Amino acid sequence: MKVTTLILFIMIVFLFGYALGRRIGLNEGRTQMEKMLPLFLKKETLENGTCVICNSRVEDDA
Template sequence: MIIYVIFGILAAFLLGYILGKYHGWEKGYQEAAAVVPLELRQQSLEEGKCIICAECWANTRNRENFSRDLNTL
């Protein structure tokens, strides 16, 4: 009888661990989805060039960055 109680307690802890780990991963992905675009933008502004496409805009004279056609974007 005592073995069933021990296995029951271990099963409850294991189930709690699995559910907590799943919830943590889910919460982490949500936070990363909110923070990563801001981090990329901050890093781009600090370096003066686009992190994704490596286009440099810091050395332009009139600060006109977008001379391309907007329909192609």
């Protein structure tokens, strides 16, 4: 009885830690992507010559 209870307790603690870590990781990833998205969109626009959002051509003024 004691071994079964101990194994069950360890599994519950492990699953709780996994769920908490996954949630924190997803939030950190979402925050990082929100910071990187404007740079990514600008890079894609400059490389391709078309706006990623509206597909209009970028005109060179220089």
